[in-house]
Structure formats: C-alpha cells, structure tokens
Amino acid sequence: MNRSLKTFVTVLVTLLLGSALTAAPAAAKEPWRTHEGTIDGARYLVKVPKRWNGTLVLYSHGLYVKEWPPERIQLATRPETEAWLLDQGYALAASNYKGVFGYVIEEALIDQVALLDWFQANVGKPRRTITSGMSMGAVISLKLAEDNPGRFDGVLTQCGEYDANGTWNSALDMLFVLKTLLAPDADIDLVRPRDPEAAQAALSAIVAEAQKTDSGRARIALAGALGNIPGWVFAHQPEPSAPSDRLAQQAIWVTAAYVNGYGPAARAEIERRAGGNPSWNTGIDYRRMLDGSARRDLVRHAYRQAGGVELAADLDRLAAAPRISADPAAEAYLRRHAVAAGTTPSPVLTVHTTGDGGAVSDQTRWYADQVRRNGDPERLRRTYVERGGHCSFNAAEEIVLLRTLVSRVDSGRWPSTGPRPLNAAANGLGPDYRLVPELFSENFDEKPMAPAFVRFTPPEFPRPTT
Template sequence: MKLNNRYSIKGNSLMFLVLLVSNLLFFTVVSAQGEDQNWHLPDLSEKFKSHPKGIFVELADSIPIRGTLYRIRVPKNWNGILLSDLDYYKSADSQRNVKLLEMGYALSGTKRRPGRMKAYDPAHEIHDIISVLDIFEANFGKPSKTIQLGCSGGGTITIAMAEIHPDRIDGAIALCGATSPWMANTHLDALFVLKALLAPELPILEIPLKGAEMQSIAKDWENVVKAAQKTPEGRARIALAITIGQWQAWGGKGEAPVPNPNLNNTIELQNSMYESLVRLLPNRGTFGTTMIELAAPGQIKGNTDVDYREFYENGNELYKKTVEDLYKKAGISLKSDIKKVNNFPRIKADASAKKWWSKPGRTHIGEPKIPFLRLSTSGDGLVYPAMVKGYEDLVVKNGYSKLFRSAYVNRWGHCTFSVGEWLAAIETVKQRIEKGVWPNTKPKELNRLAKKLDSNSKAEYFEFKTVKKYNRTWVPDINDFIGE
C-alpha cells in the first residue's frame, strides 16, 4: 500500500499503526515537543497533497490479490462523510469530485478492471468496493456516514449494495443504474419486433463486440431501418418496436439529433423514435447488452413465455396513441402485426445463465435496506428509464417504500447529470440519513437545491411520463437458483 504515493507501507501488520497515524492527522496536534510520543510512527503532518481546489491526503494503490486500482482522498476539512464510487479512480479530478472535496467530503473508489467487457461481474465489483471501504477504515477510521453512489455500472452495484450490504453503507444514490438481466431482455424485445416485422434474416443475439462481422451486421440493420422510415408501414412498425420494447423515444449516445419531442405530436414523436433507434441498433457503440450476454455461461436473453400483446398494453400511453395513429394512416392492422410478432420463433434463455445472474450482487430484488435515491436521465438510450418503474413496483410490493425515492432529469444521454444535480441528490440522501425522514424530493425542490449548491449548473429535474408497467422485471426463484 502507498500513502500519498511517497510513503510506502509493507505488510498487514502495520495496518493498526496506520490507523493511529490517521487519527493523529485529523484529531490531534503534533507538537515539536511530542517527538518521543510517537517515535515509532511516520510523521505525516506535512504529507497533505496540495491541489488548486484544496488540500487532502491521498491513497492510490491496488487491492491485494485482485489487483484492482483504487484511489482515496480525504480533505483536511473532512466532514466525516465518505462518498464511495465505483469509478472514482479516473474521475477524481473532475469538477464534481473536486467540488465535493472542497465541501469536506472524503471520496473513494476504483478503476474498472481490464477485460471487463468480456468478463463482466457486478458481484466482483462489489467485492472491490468493500475492500476499498476496509482500506479506508483501516487508514482513516470509520466514517460517520458512508454513501455509496455511482453512474451506469456504478449505479448497478449501488442498487445491490443498498439491498445486500446495509451494514457497510448508510445511504445510496444510483444514477442510470441497470439491473443487467432486465436490461438484456428489454434490449431484446424491440429488436425482436423489428426482426419479426422487418428483417427475419438479421441476427439480434451474440453479436460480436467488434470486427468486420460486427460492422456488416450494423450496416445491414441500419439499412433496414432507414428503408422502413421511408414508408408509412415502416414508420408504424418502428414506433411499435420502441413501444413494445419500452425503449426511450428520445435517447442515445452523443448529441441529440432532434429536440425533445412533443409526445402528443405523432410526427415529432415518431421521427424522434427513428432517430433514437438508428443510434441504438447493434453497432460498436451499443455493446452494453453484448457484455451482459458474455458475462454468464449461457444466454440470459429469452422470450419463450412473453405475450407481446400484453407487453404493448403495458407501454407508455402516448407512445401507444402514436402507434395507433400511424397504423391507421398506413392502412395496416396493428392486431395482425402483434400476432405476427407473437407467432415468430422464440428465444430460450439458458438455465445456466439464470443461475449465474441469480446470485446476490448480480441482480436486484427490490429490497433496499438503507435510504436509497435512484436517478435517471429521460434521454438514456443505454439503461432504459422504464426499468425504474419495475423497481419502484417491487419496492412497493415488498414494503420498502419508506426507504426509496426516484427522480428524473430531462436530458438526452446516459449519465449526463450536471454537478448541481449530483449535489442535490447527495444533500437529499444526507438529510434523509440524518433526520430519518425524506426531505421534499419533488422536481421543483430538487432544482432549487441544485441551484443553491452550484449556481452555475443546469437543474432540470422534472415529472417524467413513464410506462404503465415495466415488462421485464425478473426476481429469481428456487428453480433459477439451482439452475433448472
């Protein structure tokens, strides 16, 4: 282990000594007369690292055995609260994290491991985060409060931490966090509709992450969807795929190609569906669910028991209105197309994959045991916001509503939150931990709080119109656990 990249400590036997050092750093004054009191300890009173935005102690090293890189920073004005983030290692100098240090928060986290794309396992990432929490406590003592937070994959493990490690954290904030098996099957459904109605010959499973074959498949799918958009029938079927799949009509990577559509305007909404879809079709930039497919032994995606008529009925009401308008204008039967999708050859998930994803930390069951705030951007084309509805319903069913809140930001993209929006979320969970009741989490109040904490930030929390019911909630049962 390295302290501040200058003072090296070898061997676990010195952990206790390091803890004493940290206590001296933060809670005692070392005088010139006190040298004989701690002659056996390294003098770290001058080891704070200077930074343009503040002064802090830093630990940056790798976790023994696993080798995952981690980073810890504790400011001189530490308020006793630790913010733990899966992706802190690389984001430590971001505007957001430097500001949090200025505000007195300690921060810690890891760097994502090499090979993650082909060997993804959120349970292992949780193990890494727990290890970093252990290292933090051994060096700096137990924080007064620990809040686990993170975006994307960091949000995924945050949800799990709230459910299975309430002994290690006091609060949780998951931003654009996926439940991997849910996400995989939500991704499957829209593509399955497109395959059934537009391109039976094109693959939708086990698509390579890169290479000539990937590029060929991507081009073929792009050509199919672009051709469909030129006909009334094709436009109707694109809208049907988005609606059944519960994908966002406005969401994706990069810059938004069109303004956020008026959901009551059929032409605007359908065009936005198309523009989003062409950016979410299989290609090198949409590797998220391929990564999930590669994680487990066997295929997690499946739809053998799905009734796509029911899935359509569960969709966003305004999306359905657009679908019905388009089908009427095209002069084709919506009922017949849904029947065709229902009759198309199905995909069976492997029991081995279900067994693997059933393990704690790899999926979520809707039982947060500490205050938990879940945030999403409305224009997230990677981690579908509809999943939050599925989680909310599980939380209500399981009786954990007092511990859970959700909020949405009106913005295109995945994890595109402003600094102020992050700070408002952190302050909200902090207040819930300290007072035992949730402060106001309505959009107006969250926006006011975001502006108060960072006046230069955008603050765009809003009331989000979501799906009637999320289609792909999956909670493992005994057969899943034993692999039958």
C-alpha cells in the same frame, strides 16, 4: 465501429469525460491527500480532504469500452460535483474494477468492497459511507448496499437499470420484432451469435435501410413501443410534441441504443460472462404488450402514415414466429449480479431523466415495487429531472441529491424531495454548477441548463424479471 454505436457508447460512458476534461489542480495546491494504487489488479483512486468531515462517498462508474478508455478514475458523475464535495470535506473513493471494460458488475461488487476495506485500514473508519453510481454503476451501488448490510448508510442512484436482466429481455424483444418484420429470412443470430460482428453489421444495415421507408419506420416504432422507449433524445432541446418528431427521436434510441448497444456484438460479451444466453421471449404476447405500452399511440400513428402495412398483420406475424429460450444458469447469473432485490438496508434516493431511452424511467417504478415487497418503502425516495438523454444531469442536481441523502442519514427523516425545494436548493448553488452535456451531439457540447426536477409517474416496465 459505426457512428450510431459510437454515439450510444458515449451516451453510456462519456458523461465521465467531464472529469477528464477538467484538469486537476497542481499537487502543491491540493487541500487533500491522494491515494492511488491497485487492489488485486483493480486500479483505485482515493481523495481525503485535510479537514475530512467523516463522510466517504464510494462512487461506481458506468460502462467503459476499449475504444474510449477512461483518462482517469471518476469520483462523481460531474467534475463540478467532485470539486464541491472535496471542498466541503467529503472523502471520495472509486475503483475502476478488474477488467475495466464491458459488463463488469460481478468484478465491481468485489472490487468496491475491497476498496472500502482498504480505506478503513489505511485512512480510517468513516462515520457514514454513501454509495453513489450512475447507469451501470447505479445497480452496482444498490447491490453493494444489499449484499453488505451495515456497511453503507445511504445509496444515491442516477439513471440506473435496477433490473438489468429485464433490460436484456426488453432489448431482445425489440430486436426480435425488427428481424421478424424487416428481414425474416436473414441469417442473423440474435442470441448465441456464431459470428457476432457479422450479425451486428447485418442487423444494423437492415434497420438503417428500413429508416428510409414509412413501413420500415412504423416497424421500428413498434419495436420501440414494446420497450416503452420515449421519443426524446436531446438534452438541450424541449420534449417534442409533434408525433413525427417523437417518432424520429424514438428511432434514434432504438437504433443507437438497442440495435447497436444491445445487438449481437454486445450479446456475445454478456453471454461469455453469464456462460450462456440469459434472455428469452417464450410465452410473451406482443399484442398484449403493445396494448399496455405508453407509446402505443405513436405506433398507431406511424402505421397510419405507412399505409401499405397493417399493424394487426404484423402482430400476427410476431405471434407465429418461433421464440427464443434462455439458458437457466445464465439467467441465474444475471439475476444474481444485476437485479436489485429492493431490501433497502439503508435509505435509497433515485434520480432519472424523464426522456431516458437508454435506461428507461420505468425501472424506478419496478424498483419501488421490489421495495414494497422486500424492503421498507419509507427508506426510498424517487426523483425525476425533466430532460432528454441518458444521465444528462448537471452538478447542481447531483449535489442537492447527495445533500438530501446525507440529511436523511443524519436525521432519520427525509427532507422534502418535491421538485420546488430541490430546484430552489440547486439554483442556490449558482451558475457554475449548471452545465449539461448533449450526448447525441458531434462534440458532446455542454451548455448551462436550469435545474429541472419535476413530478413524474413513469410507465410500468414491460419486461420485469420478477
């Protein structure tokens, strides 16, 4: 596995390593009861404080891959959050889902409910049940609440893809642009790959070579703009201001996250689960998409720097290129399991970093539109953290959001979710809760960073399912 794929996979899953890097206290000192086992083949972990406050937080983890199996079952996004919740009397539970690895959303929706049933039968019925999740686990948390109304009192989603079908379409758009403009004659299957690993290697090599030229970098920028990919990768650095720096960081997202993370090898797995290709670009006007992109100025800058290529000519080539159609049954599968309806049977609180290019913040705007159509907008609050990276939150931010959601559940009214009160509350937790991972660093370094809630309006999601 090449380094860029390793890095992206770690972006998606090794936020989780924080829990593995912090050793659990010795059993004799644990002020909680631990339950471990399997339900229908899915491993689970439950911790119940001896002075349980009656609240259960059911946590849904993000994507795991076989190259980095989880060392233990994760109960919160940050290990400091897990410790704080247990100290405050919250019970915690999580399943690793059957199959553990890959896009196991269908399994997760079954296994998490089975674990909740087990908890109620063996521990007790909670006074309130919160479902929380990060990345892939965010849409799992939403779907759990939507599919099981009355069983969950609140939902916290972190860095989520609420329209995962739309994300696969957006990924197809980007790869279609790269193949059409960089290697139109290459025998590379973007969907229904005959040899996924060979197609992945060929596409990765073509894009890596393109990075060496101004024209290649301009076309990578065009692909990124069609996905509204931001030019901010590094959590420990401020947002770049110079166009050249923004383009360089956007290119990291495009190549690491979409060429490798959503390329032919990953496509083969989702197609196996869905029974075919769920993605399409039939009827898509890429010129119109670029006109509506929040990153179009970056593209124009990149093409001006390139000199030898014309943006208008490249858009004409895209318009003339043969399109890709979806298999209807496969699209229906992904829509059923991985697209939130926005029905809000219980209050929902979302959080996203503003520089997330792995799960773009546009998804929160799309989800809010779903709620306006199908749910109750008063049950939704959206928050943002001004930081690069995917899921690069500190424990103070996660804890304050959980407290905010519980307050809404108890009182029926939202406390203030503006940046000032959230930052003040997070700062009040002290310096022990401020570590943020740098997911695109060699050793995934962590450093303390102040809470950074901010007012933010995300762009429109370019490829919504509905």
